[in-house]
Amino acid sequence: MEQEVDVAVIGAGAMGATAALWLARGGMRTALIDRGEICREASGVNAGTLTLHMTRAALIPYAMKGRELWLDAQRWLGRDVGARSAPGFSLAFTEAEEEMLFKRADARSAMGAPIRIVTPEEVRAIEPGINPAVRAAAFCALDGHVTAYLTGRAYRAALTEAGVSLLEGHGVEGIEVSDAGYVIRPAGAPALRARRLVLAGGVWLETMLAWLGFHVRIKCLVNQLVVTERMRPVMRSVVGIANGLLSLKQFENGTVLIGGGWQGKGDPVRGGVEPIPDNLIGNIQLARHAIPALGETRVVRIWLGLESETADAMPMIGPLPGLAEAYVIGCVHSGYTSAPYMGHLLAERILGREPELPLFDPARLMKPAPAKLEETA
Numbered sequence: 001m002e003q004e005v006d007v008a009v010i011g012a013g014a015m016g017a018t019a020a021l022w023l024a025r026g027g028m029r030t031a032l033i034d035r036g037e038i039c040r041e042a043s044g045v046n047a048g049t050l051t052l053h054m055t056r057a058a059l060i061p062y063a064m065k066g067r068e069l070w071l072d073a074q075r076w077l078g079r080d081v082g083a084r085s086a087p088g089f090s091l092a093f094t095e096a097e098e099e100m101l102f103k104r105a106d107a108r109s110a111m112g113a114p115i116r117i118v119t120p121e122e123v124r125a126i127e128p129g130i131n132p133a134v135r136a137a138a139f140c141a142l143d144g145h146v147t148a149y150l151t152g153r154a155y156r157a158a159l160t161e162a163g164v165s166l167l168e169g170h171g172v173e174g175i176e177v178s179d180a181g182y183v184i185r186p187a188g189a190p191a192l193r194a195r196r197l198v199l200a201g202g203v204w205l206e207t208m209l210a211w212l213g214f215h216v217r218i219k220c221l222v223n224q225l226v227v228t229e230r231m232r233p234v235m236r237s238v239v240g241i242a243n244g245l246l247s248l249k250q251f252e253n254g255t256v257l258i259g260g261g262w263q264g265k266g267d268p269v270r271g272g273v274e275p276i277p278d279n280l281i282g283n284i285q286l287a288r289h290a291i292p293a294l295g296e297t298r299v300v301r302i303w304l305g306l307e308s309e310t311a312d313a314m315p316m317i318g319p320l321p322g323l324a325e326a327y328v329i330g331c332v333h334s335g336y337t338s339a340p341y342m343g344h345l346l347a348e349r350i351l352g353r354e355p356e357l358p359l360f361d362p363a364r365l366m367k368p369a370p371a372k373l374e375e376t377a
């Protein structure tokens, strides 16, 4: 039998799950559908760095709010996701990196990030393990990290408590648009009729938007991550390099997570990922250059995950043009950091309230509007 809901959210990553949670708490009958398990794609395999250094300047106010929410997850999500506050460094070892560092730090502090330039002596006083060859560094007291694989478990419990109909393991392959809203037929589950629709498919948003006649190119980044065996404490901050090619931190259990967007191979449509060994080696060498003590440890595991990006590298969060009550959320740079805030902002908009900060109009990426929608508008 068909189930009727006020809103159907397709894609249960951190973006869709957060939006669904606040929509249900706002009184809407909400269904959240994913073809796999909740938060097992980008939102469960990411590096979990809560970072202002690496966030695009325009997104700093959103990332600062998102970071606070992760640190306070016990209060609003009801569960701890291993979020820890830690200072963060962006380092420069070359003249070119130094120039980049100053520019990036200026742009981010102009947007409210508490980032300041520190001398190599100050760097070593705060984080003695950093390579003494460092020329300059930017420091931010407000970085941190989360244990990303705990995200799904925490959201599943919170969503269930909020009364969300959670359909995991039920892929969607298309949507019917009718006068009364949207009909969704998740594989292996009864059809859903929804007055409102939210697409939250991460790197699969290109496919989802095409169901409704929108053609938006979504770039897929295939990020590789490396984790080491447990070792003695060698760092307490989150360490990156000005060129953005390193993100490094040590967890309480002694393992060190090395990332920075070094690319592997993968295809979101056909599926499957494959590492590029030279890129793994480059990433590890850079990590070892930043924190020389990492030479004492060994790699135990690597994995890959898919991250989405629009043509202008800015998010898509807001209503879809020409359709009643259909929305999209995704493609947020440093999206894990901001997800709890971005999802809440969209839920506020759908609930008819004024979002605290502006959304990111998807229509800018959709010109000219698809013929099908012009006809119905």
Ligand SMILES: Cc1cc2nc3c(=O)[nH]c(=O)nc-3n(C[C@H](O)[C@H](O)[C@H](O)COP(=O)(O)OP(=O)(O)OC[C@H]3O[C@@H](n4cnc5c(N)ncnc54)[C@H](O)[C@@H]3O)c2cc1C
Residues within 6 Å of the ligand: 010, 011, 012, 013, 014, 015, 016, 033, 034, 035, 036, 037, 038, 039, 040, 041, 042, 043, 044, 045, 046, 047, 048, 049, 050, 051, 170, 171, 172, 173, 200, 201, 202, 203, 204, 223, 224, 225, 247, 259, 304, 305, 306, 307, 308, 329, 330, 331, 332, 333, 334, 335, 336, 337, 338, 339
């Ligand atoms: C390896 C890696 C490292 C990263 N590191 C960081 C970091 O340190 N800090 C940071 O802030 N950000 C980081 N990010 C970015 C961050 O993880 C993402 O921006 C964020 O998790 C995206 O969330 P999302 O909900 O939009 O997408 P996703 O988490 O990918 O969720 C999309 C969901 O849609 C579902 N779906 C797709 N197609 C269908 C369909 N047809 N039917 C039903 N469901 C469907 C998928 O199964 C998936 O669960 C990283 C990303 C990666 C991949």
